[in-house]
Amino acid sequence: xxxxxxxxxxxxxxxxxxxxxxxxxxxxxxxxxxxxxxxxxxxxxxxxxxxxxxxxxxxxxxxxxxxxxxxxxxxxxxxxxxxxxxxxxxxxxxxxxxxxxxxxxxxxxxxxxxxxxxxxxxxxxxxxx
Numbered sequence: 488x489x490x491x492x493x494x495x496x497x498x499x500x501x502x503x504x505x506x507x508x509x510x511x512x513x514x515x516x517x518x519x520x521x522x523x524x525x526x527x528x529x530x531x532x533x534x535x536x537x538x539x540x541x542x543x544x545x546x547x548x549x550x551x552x553x554x555x556x557x558x559x560x561x562x563x564x565x566x567x568x569x570x571x572x573x574x575x576x577x578x579x580x581x582x583x584x585x586x587x588x589x590x591x592x593x594x595x596x597x598x599x600x601x602x603x604x605x606x607x608x609x610x611x612x613x614x615x616x
Contacts, residue, residue, distance in 0.1 A: 521598060522606040530609065531591040537576060540564065540597060541606040542583040550581075557583045563603050568596050576610075586610055 530536030542560040547553050561578055564585060573593035576586035589597070597607050 521601050521604060522608075523594070523598065524606075524608040526609040526611075527594065527607055531589060531594050535588055535590050536594075537586065537588050537610040538594075539606075539608050539610045540585040540587055540604055541608070542585065543603055543605050544583040554580055557581070560603050561585050564597070564600060567600060568593050572596070 524538075527536055527538055542557065542564065544553070544556045544560050547556070557580065558578075560583060565573075565575065568587075568589075569592050573587050573589045573596075576588055578585060587593070594607065597604050
């Protein structure tokens with residue numbers, strides 16, 4: 488499997504974990520406790536880190552509406568991030584995530600976005616076995 492394929496598998500696994508958290512906490516729009524990967528904190532202390540940001544998006548069976556909701560959530564996060572402290576690595580269209588390159592200032596801003604951000608995890612590339 489290619490490294491991009493492994494990154495997508497990693498992203499989907501994180502998304503599934505967040506769905507479980509949201510399901511346990513109530514409906515798909517209930518606010519869950521924000522989860523910050525401890526590795527991210529350590530990485531941004533030393534400079535910048537590539538992260539996956541899991542977004543809170545209400546569930547819908549309509550694929551078009553879901554993609555629009557994901558896009559709006561991504562826009563909301565990007566609009567609130569301090570300029571020059573974060574850059575977009577990838578915007579996903581069908582999963583509520585963003586891949587970003589951030590520093591400590593951007594992490595602090597993400598931590599304040601509990602209305603739209605569910606988790607911030609390290610986007611470490613998995614190596615094939």
